Amino acid sequence: xxxxxxxxxxxxxxxxxxxxxxxxxxxxxxxxxxxxxxxxxxxxxxxxxxxxxxxxxxxxxxxxxxxxxxxxxxxxxxxxxxxxxxxxxxxxxxxxxxxxxxxxxxxxxxxxxxxxxxxxxxxxxxxxxxxxxxxxxxxxxxxxxxxxxxxxxxxxxxxxxxxxxxxxxxxxxxxxxxxxxxxxxxxxxxxxxxxxxxxxxxxxxxxxxxxxxxxxxxxxxxxxxxxxxxxxxxxxxxxxxxxxxxxxxxxxxxxxxxxxxxxxxxxxxxxxxxxxxxxxxxxxxxxxxxxxxxxxxxxxxxxxxxxxxxxxxxxxx
Amino acid sequence: xxxxxxxxxxxxxxxxxxxxxxxxxxxxxxxxxxxxxxxxxxxxxxxxxxxxxxxxxxxxxxxxxxxxxxxxxxxxxxxxxxxxxxxxxxxxxxxxxxxxxxxxxxxxxxxxxxxxx
Numbered sequence: 001x002x003x004x005x006x007x008x009x010x011x012x013x014x015x016x017x018x019x020x021x022x023x024x025x026x027x028x029x030x031x032x033x034x035x036x037x038x039x040x041x042x043x044x045x046x047x048x049x050x051x052x053x054x055x056x057x058x059x060x061x062x063x064x065x066x067x068x069x070x071x072x073x074x075x076x077x078x079x080x081x082x083x084x085x086x087x088x089x090x091x092x093x094x095x096x097x098x099x100x101x102x103x104x105x106x107x108x109x110x111x112x113x114x115x116x117x118x119x120x121x122x123x124x125x126x127x128x129x130x131x132x133x134x135x136x137x138x139x140x141x142x143x144x145x146x147x148x149x150x151x152x153x154x155x156x157x158x159x160x161x162x163x164x165x166x167x168x169x170x171x172x173x174x175x176x177x178x179x180x181x182x183x184x185x186x187x188x189x190x191x192x193x194x195x196x197x198x199x200x201x202x203x204x205x206x207x208x209x210x211x212x213x214x215x216x217x218x219x220x221x222x223x224x225x226x227x228x229x230x231x232x233x234x235x236x237x238x239x240x241x242x243x244x245x246x247x248x249x250x251x252x253x254x255x256x257x258x259x260x261x262x263x264x265x266x267x268x269x270x271x272x273x274x275x276x277x278x279x280x281x282x283x284x285x286x287x288x289x290x291x292x293x294x295x296x297x298x299x300x301x302x303x304x305x306x307x308x309x310x311x312x313x314x315x316x317x
Numbered sequence: 318x319x320x321x322x323x324x325x326x327x328x329x330x331x332x333x334x335x336x337x338x339x340x341x342x343x344x345x346x347x348x349x350x351x352x353x354x355x356x357x358x359x360x361x362x363x364x365x366x367x368x369x370x371x372x373x374x375x376x377x378x379x380x381x382x383x384x385x386x387x388x389x390x391x392x393x394x395x396x397x398x399x400x401x402x403x404x405x406x407x408x409x410x411x412x413x414x415x416x417x418x419x420x421x422x423x424x425x426x427x428x429x430x431x432x433x434x
Contacts, residue, residue: 009380010343010387015396018385030385058382076343163361168368170348175368178361187363194360 002066003312005030006104007073013294013305014073020309029062031055034076036100037092044103051103064103068315069110071308072118074290110268110316112308113289117266121289124164124200127261128284134260135253136284139275140203147191150183150201158204159183160234180235205283210236211248211274214293215262216307220255223296224248224276245299254282261287268311 003026007014021028044053055062078096080089128138142153162180169176214221227233229242271291275283297304377390387395
């Protein structure tokens, strides 16, 4: 019985999970896919319908057949030798993906979360439809590359925009990031560049406060996030120093919808964001299947690492 | 065709969706591309701001393969030194979804090859 953690080298939550699993008497191995091929060797044979063999990493050998749970935390992309030509390198990356990646993805064990389920859940438009299907309120939303469509939508009420994918880019030698923005005349008058790709605009939902719900298997931890500054009232990520946290119990129908949504995506772990309106309505914004939880654990004292360690220890039932 | 394939080929395991929560490879130099003119730069990028530093810097660290945790120059696990512990008052602003690690991006999908090891 072994837990496999796929994570980067510098990851405090992964470090803490190693400790938590050791405290539970579990054998645990941590692998960063970036070690392949220089420091990670794979030897797998198909026997009886499943892959058996070893992952050899510095200081450890992982027996594939002994793995009963995988925490897919945040492993890095493979790193190929510098001597390869671009075509050769691309070939190696693709073969590694289908070879090592395929062997791991085939393991019939508990995944938190399986990478294919993560990929499925990454699309906000899918999340919104699915959330509505399971009884959760969702904001009016438009996704378009037509400037007239966004002007028409914005004319009907306060409107925000946010990115559909990652909110960071690497450019001009530095990292840049973007938060949710309130639309006004200044940015609606100049929509140059709107037509070059999809953009998401959404009706502003009046807020009493926001909530992040961390789901670990069937366990829900809902944390009320109260904004204390103008910036954080639009996007709480923009001003962490102004936030206060408090545990809160979600209404029964919301909890039911969250669990149904998670089951439909095949996710064992997720961090879901909600707005709670002044009249108490919970409005779903998104689910982050790889969302962080460490800072909420520190702020609330809820033992999220322990909950996750228990799930990994138990494995597939 | 190659350009299309590279959008997902560097993801280690996931299906060919090109959307996959890979961490940004540590040590990867930032892209030096210059923003396009406003007439073509995606409107959604207008709100981009330079990532502020959390002021937290880990002077020396290495990954200890035996203990399977990151350690400082003296061999003390970093999670025992609180240098990288994700506390609420030290969380980065890089992304609330993805919290305390400056270099963690939720759905990083490497569309361009990054430097080899």
